[in-house]
Amino acid sequence: MNKQDILSSQKVGETSRLYINNNNASTLITDLKSLLKLPVLIANVLPVFTGFWLALYFSNASFNDYLGMFLLTIIGSTLVMAGALVLNNWYDVDIDSIMARTKKRPTVTGNIPLKVVLIIGIILTLLGFILLLFTTVEATIYAFIGWFTYVFLYTMWSKRKYTLNTVIGSVSGAVTPLIGWTAIASGFHIVPIILFSILFIWQMPHTFAIAMRKCEEYRAAGVAMLPVVHGFKMTKRQMLVYVACLLPLPIYLLELGTTFFVIATLLNLIWLGICINGLFMRDDEKYAYINFLYSVNYITILFLLMILVTSPVSQ
Template identity: 60%
Template sequence: MNKSTLKRTLKGKESNEKRRKNIVKDLKSLFKAGVLLANVLPVLTGFCLALYFAEEPFGAHWITFILTISGSTFVMAGALLLNNWYDADIDAVMERTKGRPTVTGSISLRVVFTLGIILSAVGVLLLLFTTIEATVYAVIGWITYVIFYTMWSKRRYTFNTIIGSVSGAVTPLIGWAVIDSAMHPVPFVLFMILFIFQMPHTYVIAIRKFEEYKAAGVKMLPVVRGLRVTKWHTFIYIFLLIPLPFFIGELGIWFMMITTIVNVGWLLLSIRGFFVSDDLRWANQMFRYSVYYLMITFLTAILVTF
């Protein structure tokens, strides 16, 4: 092989490698990988806790487990794709989203829409092999997120955050309902924890990206009502989280202690926001804490059952 041929070969390999990396990057952005993973954890928690309270062995339900995780993931992925498809115009305005393939054109909007519908349908079909109740919760989450949040309220009303929080909060109900009816205090409290958690979590994201949301015309609370009002809402919702672990004492003293510590820590950090001069730095700290909060709370709920 002569030098020119070798150079062309190496250049072609580099080009293919770069193309593969770009595809992976586009897919991660398209599926909002971080959001998707954060939604899978509560499904897993609901499933594990339902097994624990029903005194059922995991080995007897491993096929159900695969169907549940796969089905719920597909439904959520489909909803996120449809969110990207619908929001392509405002994503083009916002710095953090203007690199998404729906904006750059590396993946066409038609493909994204079609894939979103297909994944959603496949996810629902897989969940139908578990229980009707679990499937209903997944469909409620999908409709709430795609129709009521993305298409109706996000660009019009500040309460879009409340609507969006409902869709994220149904995830532990899905995991629980494949084993037993979710008409039980534990999955209901997990639903409430997730629902309330998403409010301050989303508010601090809106503070971090204040100028972008303002430019895109998205009716987030800090854009419409200002930072101080948003800080008060953030404090109130975190305060409401504090008593919730005590309603599920069945999970034991360690769960109540750990979750109370992280709740109080988050509350103190929210209070600090009223006295800081650098709102952006505070919002970044709050966002990081909220991510750890979700992981600690739901992993603890699983671990205390062993």
């Protein structure tokens, strides 16, 4: 079913009715969570906060003095990211109707009409950029780079055509700490550059693990993910290479202290071990699941640790 078919199935008379009249509050909340891809959205807020926090730390600035700037940065960037995710749902409705894990999204079920979804995505995006313009131009530019990359270069251009889509999509997620950092200080600093590098590299094996687990769904939907096009062996080798690229990065963050360096290095070595072992595992589903779980916990621990070791309590 293509987008035109889905649009035509949503009659004008139906779309004119208020959504809340046809669904209870629980369904509405569930649909909104799905539309906003809430877990993904929340996961992207943490790097923004970490970038902001570390910029304060390295600038010897007080959080209380920048509370207003913090609220503008977090709310503005969250709205921009939410807008991008909603627009992704709007554009991908045809392939979402094929994949089992996305068939219940409100864009597919018709609970929220596609025209409404498009309007929501645009409004969220505009509101987010308006708020970010009250922070700094640099922060707004990085937010725009992330939004444009995700909506146009990833969703609309590369996702269905090229395995390079994962690399392109990783850029949009990797700019998040730069948004937070540049609300306070210039982005031409080693710390935000390394934060970008960590997130960019991390997203590759993380996304590949998801693609391995959902390989047949992506294949059915015609999405050019690496496991679909080149198989699991090639995917495993690339995952190993990307994780290995994470190994030297903690060296550039030695200013965060010995504790951070040791823990970050240990996390990298464990992940590298998982990937090496994965080359010899026959159970690809199990390998992908282990890798996915580890990657989620890895990035959460790493970025929370950055905040913890630079908090006043730890000093």
